[in-house]
Amino acid sequence: MSKVIPLDEAVRQLVRDGDVVYAAGFTHLIPFAAGHEIIRQKKRDLVLARATPDLVYDQMVAASCARKVIFSYMGNPGVGSLRIVRTEIEAGRLEWEEYSHFGMISRLQAGATGLPFMPMNPTAAGDLERINPNYRTVKDPYSGGDVVVVPALCPDVAIVHVQRADAEGNAHIWGIIGEQKEAAFAADRVIVTAEEIVDAAIIRSDPNRTLIPGFIVDAVCQVPYCAHPSYTQGYYDRDNSFYLKWDEISSKGEATASYLDEWVYGVKDRAEYWEKLGSEVHQRLKVESRLSVPVDYGKY
Amino acid sequence: MADYTSSELLTINAARLLRDGDTVFVGVGLPNLACNLARRTHAPNLQVIGAQPMRLPLSIGDPTLVSGALSVCSMYDIFAFYLQRGNVDVGFMGGAQIDRFGNVNATVIGDYAHPKVRLPGSGGSMEIAAWANRCYLLTPHTRRRFPEKLDFRTSAGFLGGRAEREAARLRGGGMLAVVTDLGLLEPDETGELVLTALHPGVTADQACENTGWDLKVAPNLRTTPPPDPEELRILRQDLDPQGIYLKGSA
Numbered sequence: 001m002s003k004v005i006p007l008d009e010a011v012r013q014l015v016r017d018g019d020v021v022y023a024a025g026f027t028h029l030i031p032f033a034a035g036h037e038i039i040r041q042k043k044r045d046l047v048l049a050r051a052t053p054d055l056v057y058d059q060m061v062a063a064s065c066a067r068k069v070i071f072s073y074m075g076n077p078g079v080g081s082l083r084i085v086r087t088e089i090e091a092g093r094l095e096w097e098e099y100s101h102f103g104m105i106s107r108l109q110a111g112a113t114g115l116p117f118m119p120m121n122p123t124a125a126g127d128l129e130r131i132n133p134n135y136r137t138v139k140d141p142y143s144g145g146d147v148v149v150v151p152a153l154c155p156d157v158a159i160v161h162v163q164r165a166d167a168e169g170n171a172h173i174w175g176i177i178g179e180q181k182e183a184a185f186a187a188d189r190v191i192v193t194a195e196e197i198v199d200a201a202i203i204r205s206d207p208n209r210t211l212i213p214g215f216i217v218d219a220v221c222q223v224p225y226c227a228h229p230s231y232t233q234g235y236y237d238r239d240n241s242f243y244l245k246w247d248e249i250s251s252k253g254e255a256t257a258s259y260l261d262e263w264v265y266g267v268k269d270r271a272e273y274w275e276k277l278g279s280e281v282h283q284r285l286k287v288e289s290r291l292s293v294p295v296d297y298g299k300y
Numbered sequence: 301m302a303d304y305t306s307s308e309l310l311t312i313n314a315a316r317l318l319r320d321g322d323t324v325f326v327g328v329g330l331p332n333l334a335c336n337l338a339r340r341t342h343a344p345n346l347q348v349i350g351a352q353p354m355r356l357p358l359s360i361g362d363p364t365l366v367s368g369a370l371s372v373c374s375m376y377d378i379f380a381f382y383l384q385r386g387n388v389d390v391g392f393m394g395g396a397q398i399d400r401f402g403n404v405n406a407t408v409i410g411d412y413a414h415p416k417v418r419l420p421g422s423g424g425s426m427e428i429a430a431w432a433n434r435c436y437l438l439t440p441h442t443r444r445r446f447p448e449k450l451d452f453r454t455s456a457g458f459l460g461g462r463a464e465r466e467a468a469r470l471r472g473g474g475m476l477a478v479v480t481d482l483g484l485l486e487p488d489e490t491g492e493l494v495l496t497a498l499h500p501g502v503t504a505d506q507a508c509e510n511t512g513w514d515l516k517v518a519p520n521l522r523t524t525p526p527p528d529p530e531e532l533r534i535l536r537q538d539l540d541p542q543g544i545y546l547k548g549s550a
Contacts, residue, residue, distance in 0.1 A: 026375055028363070052423075071421065072421060072422060072423060073420050073421055073422065073423035073424075074421055075420035075423075078328055078329075082420070086418045090415050090416075090417070090418050092414065098421050098422070100423070100425070100426035101422070101427070102379040102384070102426070103426075105376045109376050120384070121431070122470070123430035123456060124430060124459060124468035124470055125403075125426050125429065125453050125454060125456040127407070127412075127454065128422060128454065131413075174372075175363060175366045175372065176372060177374045178374065179374065181374065182374075237363060238363060
């Protein structure tokens with residue numbers, strides 16, 4: 001059964017005020033278009049979880065969508081500070097909960113596999129564990145030594161961007177895989193955005209590349225260029241100059257508001273946004289093809 | 301006047317710490333350049349986990365890190381299979397403050413609940429510090445960077461001293477060198493970072509004045525060999541021709 005619906009419809013149906021939202025992707029495949037749609041629909045009191053909040057959560061916090069952030073590295077990758085989240089935290093206007101990367105991802109791993117918690121070896125640093133009561137130390141029942149545990153994280157909704165999916169949501173991802181599989185399996189509801197919706201036969205031609213099976217997916221949305229200014233491996237490049245530019249935009253409230261007005265509220269959808277970026281940006285982000293060698297699954 | 305920048309000095313001295321055959325967990329910036337410099341000089345068989353790009357990436361998630369790589373794996377795999385299992389020789393750390401035992405603060409300046417300056421946080425540093433065989437850190441040498449006491453201990457160096465780290469039974473070897481624009485700090489037998497080397501033209505007094513604790517000077521204080529023309533040529537011509545990372549001071 002086809003689950004293909006427009007992105008605005010998916011956000012309307014599946015993202016609710018107060019939800020814990022996990023928009024997945026470690027620098028790669030960040031579903032910016034879904035973040036922008038959430039902003040346009042004025043969702044409120046969200047708990048935004050991501051290992052690296054990145055610009056997408058900075059923008060959602062700027063647009064007053066969030067009550068709280070859960071993260072493990074809160075920066076503008078390669079540029080510096082994530083100014084809006086940082087300012088809101090420093091001003092005491094935004095709740096936060098933090099982990100190391102491994103702690104954060106272990107929480108999802110537990111959620112994704114139906115376990116109550118996940119053990120890790122101790123790191124002895126101490127202070128993160130002291131300020132975040134979700135970190136506990138328990139006895140390893142076999143050796144008697146200590147292990148550090150974190151509880152499962154089960155987001156209400158996960159949003160995952162992929163290169164291609166079929167109409168049921170069976171999704172192929174390649175390039176840097178962050179925590180897409182874990183987020184999707186851990187969440188109650190799953191929105192898949194895809195550069196391309198393809199025939200199931202294409203998915204079946206390379207089943208090892210299917211990271212997310214359709215039966216855990218609730219909605220499939222065809223959203224070309226969904227990840228800009230992040231990127232989609234093989235489809236378009238990372239817009240590094242926008243990451244640098246955001247540092248400037250986000251340093252002033254007025255500039256941030258006018259950015260949101262022009263590029264989020266002022267456009268209907270991602271297609272209009274991409275068009276508005278113009279041919280210079282389109283040209284700059286084009287990538288040359290570099291195909292993998294096909295593997296032979298054999299006919300049986 | 302030296303004909304190299306402090307960023308070049310840091311990068312070259314960091315590259316010299318790497319050994320042929322090392323597996324290095326590295327992000328972007330100067331440590332990344334150091335790995336690539338080492339590969340082109342004394343360590344052609346260096347394995348890089350994280351980033352070994354054809355072009356200089358701005359971010360640790362750049363697509364150029366994927367095309368042509370030997371393997372790509374998920375975040376859970378990196379931390380569990382690679383780092384926790386003990387498959388990483390060298391980790392490069394970053395942070396705003398480092399104390400005399402090599403513990404690092406990358407989280408907050410001021411009170412945690414009411415931060416004066418909120419920093420990005422741990423990322424992978426808590427685990428790298430605990431589990432990589434050798435940890436290195438590159439930093440400008442200032443009193444602010446080397447305080448008497450950290451505002452927050454994001455990752456473990458030698459904790460309160462080498463014995464305490466040993467008692468915690470962490471698999472990694474801890475902070476084994478801090479490279480600054482003035483020289484090198486390395487741990488003594490108690491785990492305390494002491495001044496073991498100065499760069500050409502720098503005095504021990506300068507290093508002590510710019511350290512927030514009473515910095516000890518090793519009896520056999522060395523002078524680092526100045527950057528050689530070939531190291532500078534590789535950095536400037538091949539690795540960072542636009543001077544994105546290397547132009548300024550560290």
